[in-house]
Amino acid sequence: MSQQKNMSNNSNAHITFIGGGNMGRALISGLIANGLEPNQISVVEANAMTALKLYEDFGVQGIGALEQIAFDFSKNNVVVMAVKPQDFNVVARGLSSKLKHASAPGPLILSIAAGIRLKDMSRWLDHTRCVRAMPNTPALIGKGITGLFADAAVNTSDRALAETICNAAGEVVWVAEEKLMDAVTAVSGSGPAYVFAFLEAMQSAGEKLGLDAQTARKLAYATLEGATQLAHNSDEHAGVLRERVTSKGGTTAAALEVMKQHSWHEILEKAIDAASQRGKIMGDELGKN
């Protein structure tokens, strides 16, 4: 990932996470591994045990629930909104009352919430310095990918700041239209779950054929990793690589025929479309608040 930027250059950055659950934790892990000092990160986390674990694992300071804290926006130049979409409105309105006391232009707000649209978050926060991001959990090991969207009101330096933060978790892609964030969510935000489901199925199939669990797991995981890296490093379409594994009348052809009969390709496309539709519906519904 030669294009990744190192967070250690951002010696003045202070990032406050609101929500330190699964995805907040994954991003914090990536930022620390990428050179940000623990004292450059704070976490507003309603669950005391979750906050304590973040402190124990990464040394980042938990600062209780949003309602209980006074924000010092001279220090907090980035706020990452990492609560569930259903909690976003209440948290954003709570933050808005604190943003009123920030000197202009206030912090950059980076939302990672699925579905929540910029116009709604800007309205709830009464703040326009906002960027949408859709990361994924491989961020935990610096192997994530994040889709980003900002509207025309967001300047180049804020775009660069958002990109640098997300780069700490892995690669970054920008999309040109906000509606494409639902597609990013469906492909890469939710994507690790499809891959884990695929791994579960490959391992259990191996076990049903008589392999012990450890061997089946090793074969499945190494195959996925090797094939993915091969595809990543190749200029050829995945379909061409698939054909190279598939001997006429052989074992792979037998497996792919069953996958075809069960419309595996279409099922996956439908599943990803359902995730995208769900993102849109969440945006429509939650935007009514």
Ligand SMILES: NC(=O)C1=CN([C@@H]2O[C@H](COP(=O)(O)OP(=O)(O)OC[C@H]3O[C@@H](n4cnc5c(N)ncnc54)[C@H](O)[C@@H]3O)[C@@H](O)[C@H]2O)C=CC1
């Ligand atoms: N889990 C994933 O793979 C991904 C999640 N996202 C997005 O990230 C966001 C968070 O998702 P997860 O981390 O999975 O959820 P989570 O439930 O694991 O984490 C949310 C955290 O917010 C905390 N919280 C709730 N209300 C709060 C408040 N008022 N003040 C402070 N903390 C509060 C909760 O205690 C919890 O620890 C969601 O909006 C989701 O759409 C985006 C990409 C991938």
Ligand SMILES: O=C(O)[C@@H]1CCC=N1
């Ligand atoms: O399932 C969800 O809604 C979140 C967004 C992407 C991954 N997890």
